[in-house]
Amino acid sequence: MIVEDGREILIRVRGLAKSFGTHQIWESLNLDVYRGEILAIVGGSGQGKSVLMRVITGLVRPDNGVVTLFGQEEHTLSPEARLEIERRWGILFQDGALFSSLTVLQNIEVPMREHLDLSQSMMDNLAFLKLSMVGLPPEAAHKYPSELSGGMRKRAGLARALALDPEIVFLDEPTAGLDPIGATEFDHLIRKLQQTLGLTVYMVTHDLDTIFTVCDRVAVLADKKIVRTGSPQELQRTPDHPWIEEYFCGERARAASPTEERRVVS
Numbered sequence: 001m002i003v004e005d006g007r008e009i010l011i012r013v014r015g016l017a018k019s020f021g022t023h024q025i026w027e028s029l030n031l032d033v034y035r036g037e038i039l040a041i042v043g044g045s046g047q048g049k050s051v052l053m054r055v056i057t058g059l060v061r062p063d064n065g066v067v068t069l070f071g072q073e074e075h076t077l078s079p080e081a082r083l084e085i086e087r088r089w090g091i092l093f094q095d096g097a098l099f100s101s102l103t104v105l106q107n108i109e110v111p112m113r114e115h116l117d118l119s120q121s122m123m124d125n126l127a128f129l130k131l132s133m134v135g136l137p138p139e140a141a142h143k144y145p146s147e148l149s150g151g152m153r154k155r156a157g158l159a160r161a162l163a164l165d166p167e168i169v170f171l172d173e174p175t176a177g178l179d180p181i182g183a184t185e186f187d188h189l190i191r192k193l194q195q196t197l198g199l200t201v202y203m204v205t206h207d208l209d210t211i212f213t214v215c216d217r218v219a220v221l222a223d224k225k226i227v228r229t230g231s232p233q234e235l236q237r238t239p240d241h242p243w244i245e246e247y248f249c250g251e252r253a254r255a256a257s258p259t260e261e262r263r264v265v266s
């Protein structure tokens with residue numbers, strides 16, 4: 001376990017480098033993710049936000065650098081230890097990534113089948129519990145993904161990400177494609193889950209409303225590294241990088257930010 005200033009660091013990334021062919025995405029990227037926080041990774045298109053999530057979760061290999069997961073360096077893990085670690089997180093991909101041939105309940109049970117040894121009725125009970133945690137009605141259990149709205153699919157994907165009672169969930173653009181009401185409801189759901197379960201949330205997002213409503217901290221990807229971390233309000237007050245200035249001080253950011261900032265500009 002890594003503890004710094006009394007806070008536990010669940011994930012530490014140091015000196016990460018990654019290229020695809022001749023295209024270098026990062027040169028030397030550093031990042032810490034603290035237990036219990038809601039962290040947003042932001043940055044311009046193509047800066048490698050999605051790739052970073054894939055590197056941390058082991059889906060993509062970096063060219064250089066060290067990823068430490070729950071205090072253990074990723075490259076030192078045995079296959080068994082890696083599997084143990086994978087049980088400690090859940091991932092919600094952008095489109096929900098549900099299996100279309102499985103019902104919602106069966107989708108939620110996929111990680112349980114992979115990692116646990118439970119009876120069918122036990123898995124069903126747990127899956128129904130996850131459904132209610134994400135605000136889906138029991139009737140949704142036997143539907144196929146194609147029979148659900150976009151918002152319901154996201155919730156079903158989140159229920160699957162929560163299947164193994166993870167300590168951290170990775171969310172890739174959780175509100176993308178949702179209407180404003182659906183997006184606001186999803187933001188509240190994320191905050192509620194973080195508060196009630198003590199979850200750590202790592203999310204890639206472009207959504208300023210989400211950032212200002214639910215995120216404790218933001219990490220900004222630019223110039224092939226994380227150029228700044230801080231609360232959304234700190235970044236807005238002292239935008240010390242052109243991209244941060246453009247993003248956090250533009251009209252859309254002012255509309256999304258809490259009353260204090262809005263009053264200043266009105």
Ligand SMILES: Nc1ncnc2c1ncn2[C@@H]1O[C@H](COP(=O)(O)OP(=O)(O)OP(=O)(O)O)[C@@H](O)[C@H]1O
Pocket residue numbers: 020025043044045046047048049050051052
């Ligand atoms: N498997 C891959 N092979 C080659 N290039 C890739 C691969 N995956 C990602 N890239 C490239 O890496 C860069 C970063 O991609 P990534 O999707 O992480 O960006 P992003 O910051 O999430 O962008 P956006 O905000 O547009 O989603 C892009 O230039 C992308 O084309």
